[in-house]
Amino acid sequence: MNKIIKYVFYDIIRNxxxxxxxxxxxLLSFGLFNLGGSxxxxxxxxxxxxxxxxxxxxxxxxxxxxxxxYEFMELLVAQPINRKKxxxxxxxxxxxxLSGAFVxxxxxxxxxxxxxxxxxxxxxxxxxxxxxxxxMAFLASVITRDKAKGIGIALLLxxxxxxxxxxxxxxxxxxxxxxxxEKTTLTLTALNPxxxxxxxxxxxxxxxxxxxxxGALYKSLLGNLWGIGLAFGLLLLWVILPxxxxxxxxxxxxx
Amino acid sequence: MLLxxxxxxxxxxxxCQSCTYTxxxxxxxxxxxxxxxxxxxxxxxxxxxxxxxxxxxxxxxxPVIDGNYKGQIITVVxxxxxxxxxxxxxxxTSYRQDDAAIRVVERSNIRILNNIILxxxxxxxxxNSDNCVIKGNVVSGRDVTGLNESALGNAIHLWYxxxxxxxxxxxxxxxxxxxxxxxxxxxxxxxxSQLNLRYxxxxxxxxxxxxTHNTFRKNGAGVAVMYTHNIRxxxxxxxxxxxxxxxxxLLKEITASVIKSNTFRRNTTGxxxxxxxxxxxxxxxxDKNGWAIRLLSSCIDDTFKLNNFTGNSFDVSxxxxxxxxxxxxxxxxxxxxxxxxxxxxGDVPYRPVSLYSMLVEKVPPSVMFMRxxxxxxxxxxxxxxxxxxxxxxxxxxxMMRKIDYDNDRKLTQVVR
Numbered sequence: 001m002n003k004i005i006k007y008v009f010y011d012i013i014r015n016x017x018x019x020x021x022x023x024x025x026x027l028l029s030f031g032l033f034n035l036g037g038s039x040x041x042x043x044x045x046x047x048x049x050x051x052x053x054x055x056x057x058x059x060x061x062x063x064x065x066x067x068x069x070y071e072f073m074e075l076l077v078a079q080p081i082n083r084k085k086x087x088x089x090x091x092x093x094x095x096x097x098l099s100g101a102f103v104x105x106x107x108x109x110x111x112x113x114x115x116x117x118x119x120x121x122x123x124x125x126x127x128x129x130x131x132x133x134x135x136m137a138f139l140a141s142v143i144t145r146d147k148a149k150g151i152g153i154a155l156l157l158x159x160x161x162x163x164x165x166x167x168x169x170x171x172x173x174x175x176x177x178x179x180x181x182e183k184t185t186l187t188l189t190a191l192n193p194x195x196x197x198x199x200x201x202x203x204x205x206x207x208x209x210x211x212x213x214x215g216a217l218y219k220s221l222l223g224n225l226w227g228i229g230l231a232f233g234l235l236l237l238w239v240i241l242p243x244x245x246x247x248x249x250x251x252x253x254x255x
Numbered sequence: 256m257l258l259x260x261x262x263x264x265x266x267x268x269x270x271c272q273s274c275t276y277t278x279x280x281x282x283x284x285x286x287x288x289x290x291x292x293x294x295x296x297x298x299x300x301x302x303x304x305x306x307x308x309x310x311x312x313x314x315x316x317x318p319v320i321d322g323n324y325k326g327q328i329i330t331v332v333x334x335x336x337x338x339x340x341x342x343x344x345x346x347x348t349s350y351r352q353d354d355a356a357i358r359v360v361e362r363s364n365i366r367i368l369n370n371i372i373l374x375x376x377x378x379x380x381x382x383n384s385d386n387c388v389i390k391g392n393v394v395s396g397r398d399v400t401g402l403n404e405s406a407l408g409n410a411i412h413l414w415y416x417x418x419x420x421x422x423x424x425x426x427x428x429x430x431x432x433x434x435x436x437x438x439x440x441x442x443x444x445x446x447x448s449q450l451n452l453r454y455x456x457x458x459x460x461x462x463x464x465x466x467t468h469n470t471f472r473k474n475g476a477g478v479a480v481m482y483t484h485n486i487r488x489x490x491x492x493x494x495x496x497x498x499x500x501x502x503x504x505l506l507k508e509i510t511a512s513v514i515k516s517n518t519f520r521r522n523t524t525g526x527x528x529x530x531x532x533x534x535x536x537x538x539x540x541x542d543k544n545g546w547a548i549r550l551l552s553s554c555i556d557d558t559f560k561l562n563n564f565t566g567n568s569f570d571v572s573x574x575x576x577x578x579x580x581x582x583x584x585x586x587x588x589x590x591x592x593x594x595x596x597x598x599x600x601g602d603v604p605y606r607p608v609s610l611y612s613m614l615v616e617k618v619p620p621s622v623m624f625m626r627x628x629x630x631x632x633x634x635x636x637x638x639x640x641x642x643x644x645x646x647x648x649x650x651x652x653x654m655m656r657k658i659d660y661d662n663d664r665k666l667t668q669v670v671r
Binding site: 162 | 618630
């Protein structure tokens with residue numbers, strides 16, 4: 001398994017796209033930290049970036065990579081290797097290289113300019129989001145053999161989680177505004193990893209107190225270590241669910 | 256003539272361990288009108304001292320009068336009394352009567368100067384007393400976290416008192432820092448009120464007062480002023496009032512008043528306005544608040560002019576879609592317009608209310624979607640094609656640069 005991971009890893013690095021991704025993140029974070037007055041402000045701008053581009057790049061890159069390495073996987077399947085192992089090594093290879101790029105690109109400027117606990121949460125959230133969206137990309141790719149369709153599904157997933165979901169929830173909140181919605185909002189945000197990540201970071205910046213009653217409720221739930229642990233646990237669940245279901249499909253279907 | 260002299264200036268009665276008088280109560284009882292009771296350094300365990308003639312009670316070398324949790328320490332029932340330089344401490348919380356370190360009952364021309372009041376229920380309590388001076392006192396209670404409002408009294412409490420002068424006091428750790436009810440034509444100046452459970456300053460039905468150069472910091476709910484007209488608030492600082500129901504300044508039914516050159520920094524809500532009309536709000540600094548101004552639609556004829564809005568999450572929010580107030584020449588850091596004729600006034604009007612802030616006002620839980628991409632997008636669409644936000648809530652002439660009025664502030668400090 002380690003051998004396959006190593007192979008996938010080197011293959012991706014030779015690809016140079018990951019290198020470009022790292023440089024892009026590095027440039028952006030350095031720019032934001034130098035531009036903004038306080039590191040808090042830069043972290044907020046970075047947060048928007050992380051929540052929008054990181055899922056997009058992860059999901060598109062992972063889907064194309066999966067389809068491109070189909071022949072390699074077919075070759076491996078012909079060997080006496082467990083299919084689950086093949087799948088997991090592919091996954092870990094892609095997810096680790098992408099999150100490595102993220103950690104380098106955002107983590108280094110963060111260490112230099114604003115090494116705070118919030119910064120740490122931001123980096124952790126970014127890593128989790130990378131893992132989640134690579135898992136989703138793999139799910140999209142094992143569902144269909146057609147490359148165009150697979151990328152289409154992947155993009156739709158990104159579109160749904162990054163944009164449409166918030167719109168739907170805001171619409172629901174607006175329509176049912178006569179009811180107490182605090183708990184509902186909490187549940188609804190847990191159903192979207194991007195929202196979950198955003199709230200973890202926001203609650204740890206000072207803006208949290210302005211959130212009034214709702215914010216106070218969230219702060220009491222998520223503001224302490226237990227809550228943060230719970231939130232990251234939920235994110236972990238978001239990695240495991242698509243990953244295991246796609247692994248199941250992969251190990252059963254015809255290649 | 257010589258015989259009359261002592262009477263005119265009064266004689267001095269000394270109180271100390273080795274003096275003729277060893278207790279304050281004794282000396283006060285023996286003193287004649289116009290005398291001075293000079294209390295020298297030491298600890299006196301006394302309570303229930305009643306001052307019933309015009310005396311000057313003076314502390315030398317910081318004498319301490321310890322009430323020992325037995326009741327009120329000093330009650331003033333005479334005019335023209337001065338209490339200066341004492342340290343009064345330890346009064347029990349009582350739910351039946353409002354025990355205070357110093358209480359003035361229906362008298363006037365009382366001067367309470369430079370006292371230190373520690374660990375009391377009420378600190379200084381004036382009822383129905385006119386022309387009083389409360390100056391340079393330090394009233395500090397206890398750590399109020401987790402305490403109930405009814406278990407705490409107010410640091411400085413005035414009820415039906417006109418022409419009061421409250422200045423240079425430092426109050427903390429009580430229910431309200433400074434509480435005024437039916438107090439008119441008074442001046443509150445240079446005070447520091449912080450870490451109180453409820454309000455730093457709380458006044459009701461108190462017309463014609465002037466509040467200047469005070470600092471209200473980290474109070475449970477900030478500053479609340481209600482049912483009053485004709486007041487002036489200038490050069491005050493409201494900061495660090497963070498919390499679910501905290502305000503920098505809460506205005507309820509305030510009319511015909513001036514709020515000028517104040518600083519609102521890091522409050523959950525800078526100014527919350529309800530049913531307030533004819534207010535002149537100008538040259539204030541709103542920095543890093545959650546909401547700079549929450550203007551309910553019950554407010555009319557208020558003018559916002561030459562204020563700076565920087566780093567607030569929401570500049571202005573409102574709950575209705577009509578607006579009867581006027582915004583002019585403010586600086587908004589979120590303004591993105593241009594200035595072609597270089598007259599320092601933006602050529603494009605600015606709408607300080609965003610769609611999202613209206614949504615949050617209507618559905619508070621939606622605040623959890625702050626900084627979501629969807630929200631930013633909706634806001635931008637609404638900016639281009641306004642349909643939900645109040646049409647008339649608009650600054651037609653926003654300033655391009657932050658307004659610099661530090662100069663006159665420095666000047667006033669020099670003058671002061």
